[in-house]
Amino acid sequence: MNVSKKVCLALFAILALGLASCASTPEPLRITMEAQDIMWSLHEIQAKVNQPVELTIKNTGALDHDIVIEELGVDLLLSPGDVEIVNFTVDHAGTIEFICSIPGHEEAGMVGHIIISE
Numbered sequence: 001m002n003v004s005k006k007v008c009l010a011l012f013a014i015l016a017l018g019l020a021s022c023a024s025t026p027e028p029l030r031i032t033m034e035a036q037d038i039m040w041s042l043h044e045i046q047a048k049v050n051q052p053v054e055l056t057i058k059n060t061g062a063l064d065h066d067i068v069i070e071e072l073g074v075d076l077l078l079s080p081g082d083v084e085i086v087n088f089t090v091d092h093a094g095t096i097e098f099i100c101s102i103p104g105h106e107e108a109g110m111v112g113h114i115i116i117s118e
Contacts, residue, residue: 026051034058035065035078038105043112049093053114055086065105069098069114090116 026048034041035057047053059065059078066077067086076084090096093116100110 028052028054030054030056032056032058034060035067035100035110037061037063038100038108038110040100040110040112045112045114047090047114047116049116049118050089050091052087052089055088056083057086058083064102065100065110066102067098068101069096071096074098075101090114092116093118 029047029051031042031045031053033045033055038061045053045055057067057076057078059080059082062080064077064079066075067084068075069086069088072086072088072090074086074088076086078084096114096116098112098114099106102110
């Protein structure tokens with residue numbers, strides 16, 4: 001085999017490996033959710049296993065709210081007008097709950113789910 005064929009085969013192998021790694025990494029999911037009085041603008045977020053998620057939470061209401069995602073170790077307080085960004089990646093399929101734990105808010109419906117699928 002001559003040198004030019006070896007170089008072409010090596011370049012092809014590198015390209016194939018690069019494409020394979022791109023195909024196995026899901027695109028990042030960027031979501032914006034609002035905490036309003038007294039509700040979330042989203043009650044369900046869907047992502048894939050190992051997909052990076054950037055969740056922007058805005059408090060557009062007149063009350064304090066927090067977001068608690070116990071399984072991910074998230075507990076953030078947002079005063080009116082605050083914006084917080086949470087980044088996470090989940091390595092298994094399943095459903096993860098998020099709530100506002102301010103007294104009475106969860107009971108009023110500030111509950112949602114992050115659904116992670118294969």
